[in-house]
Amino acid sequence: MTKRVGITITEHILTEQRENPEATGAFTHLLHELIVAAKVISREVNKAGLVDILGATGDVNIQEEQVQKLDMFSNRVIIERMQHVGQLCCMGSEEVADLIDIPSQYPKGNYILLFDPLDGSSNIDVNVSIGTIFGIYKRTSDWADGDYLLSDVLQPGIKQVAAGYFIYGSSTIMVYTTGNGVHGFTLYPSVGEFLLSHKNIRIPERGKIYSVNEGYSEYWDDKTKAVVNYFKTRDKETSRPYSARYVGSLVADFHRNLLKGGIFMYPADSKDPKKPTGKLRLMVEANPLAMVVEHAGGYASDGQGPVLEIEPQELHQRIPLYIGSKKDVEIAEAFISGKRPVDG
Numbered sequence: 214m215t216k217r218v219g220i221t222i223t224e225h226i227l228t229e230q231r232e233n234p235e236a237t238g239a240f241t242h243l244l245h246e247l248i249v250a251a252k253v254i255s256r257e258v259n260k261a262g263l264v265d266i267l268g269a270t271g272d273v274n275i276q277e278e279q280v281q282k283l284d285m286f287s288n289r290v291i292i293e294r295m296q297h298v299g300q301l302c303c304m305g306s307e308e309v310a311d312l313i314d315i316p317s318q319y320p321k322g323n324y325i326l327l328f329d330p331l332d333g334s335s336n337i338d339v340n341v342s343i344g345t346i347f348g349i350y351k352r353t354s355d356w357a358d359g360d361y362l363l364s365d366v367l368q369p370g371i372k373q374v375a376a377g378y379f380i381y382g383s384s385t386i387m388v389y390t391t392g393n394g395v396h397g398f399t400l401y402p403s404v405g406e407f408l409l410s411h412k413n414i415r416i417p418e419r420g421k422i423y424s425v426n427e428g429y430s431e432y433w434d435d436k437t438k439a440v441v442n443y444f445k446t447r448d449k450e451t452s453r454p455y456s457a458r459y460v461g462s463l464v465a466d467f468h469r470n471l472l473k474g475g476i477f478m479y480p481a482d483s484k485d486p487k488k489p490t491g492k493l494r495l496m497v498e499a500n501p502l503a504m505v506v507e508h509a510g511g512y513a514s515d516g517q518g519p520v521l522e523i524e525p526q527e528l529h530q531r532i533p534l535y536i537g538s539k540k541d542v543e544i545a546e547a548f549i550s551g552k553r554p555v556d557g
């Protein structure tokens with residue numbers, strides 16, 4: 214199949230559907246509606262400075278974090294749009310404590326959508342890139358057992374049928390994979406269409422950038438300090454030291470490293486006893502980006518092993534995350550898992 218640059222995302226999805234003999238159009242319909250929701254969010258993000266949508270709502274979410282108005286808006290747009298698409302049996306959002314049922318008046322389907330409606334919330338007010346992250350699963354239980362079981366949702370990331378993100382930055386870009394390569398589409402605002410701009414993205418095997426919030430180094434154990442020191446140590450052969458880049462929006466840091474190479478790290482730390490395993494969420498942040506990076510030739514680890522093979526225990530579970538260029542993440546994992554001595 215020739216993925217001609219400039220083709221629309223709809224044409225791309227339909228071509229993929231035609232290539233899949235089992236396809237029923239359900240997934241195409243689901244993805245199409247999610248894209249419409251992202252266009253609405255993109256429009257709101259672009260004019261955020263002009264309308265009263267910046268700042269906090271005064272509420273805190275399940276993660277005990279300040280909820281931003283744009284967070285709530287994005288969460289509502291996705292839920293309201295996706296609940297009547299007729300292809301979902303439930304949803305899970307970073308902003309909502311429990312799983313989101315499909316109201317009885319709407320038809321249901323076999324897919325499960327897990328999403329972070331607006332990632333990088335600390336950057337919303339300061340016009341720094343933010344994004345929406347999503348992962349899609351297919352239910353495994355039988356309908357006789359009801360709309361869905363928790364086991365349908367808590368599947369390891371390797372079971373995702375598709376994953377990706379929208380980044381709302383200097384332009385709005387959608388990057389996604391169904392396991393058939395990783396492709397990027399840029400929103401052409403005046404046409405309102407996502408056009409193929411990054412065909413078959415491959416991440417360099419080794420990068421030149423490391424991204425981590427070094428402000429927390431006092432809360433790191435020796436193994437974590439050894440990892441970061443490794444990327445900061447001079448060594449001509451491995452083009453170290455790497456350059457430091459940290460936007461503070463996971464989607465923005467991930468997207469840059471996906472295109473340029475490098476490693477993003479959010480280690481476990483002792484900063485908050487309630488979050489000993491770090492800040493980032495397995496189901497709505499780590500798993501979707503892990504599927505994208507691995508289909509682009511990279512790797513994602515929690516320091517002990519592949520993120521995509523973790524058996525989830527709960528919807529809002531947090532894990533340490535090391536993600537990006539394969540060789541860089543393997544080195545980080547070697548230090549964290551103890552396979553490589555901290556002074557090695």
Ligand code: FBP
Binds near residue numbers: 329334426462464
């Ligand atoms: P949100 O989804 O609540 O925005 O949290 C995630 C996040 O903002 C990531 O985008 C980013 O990588 C990280 O938190 C930044 O955390 P910190 O400010 O602790 O470095």
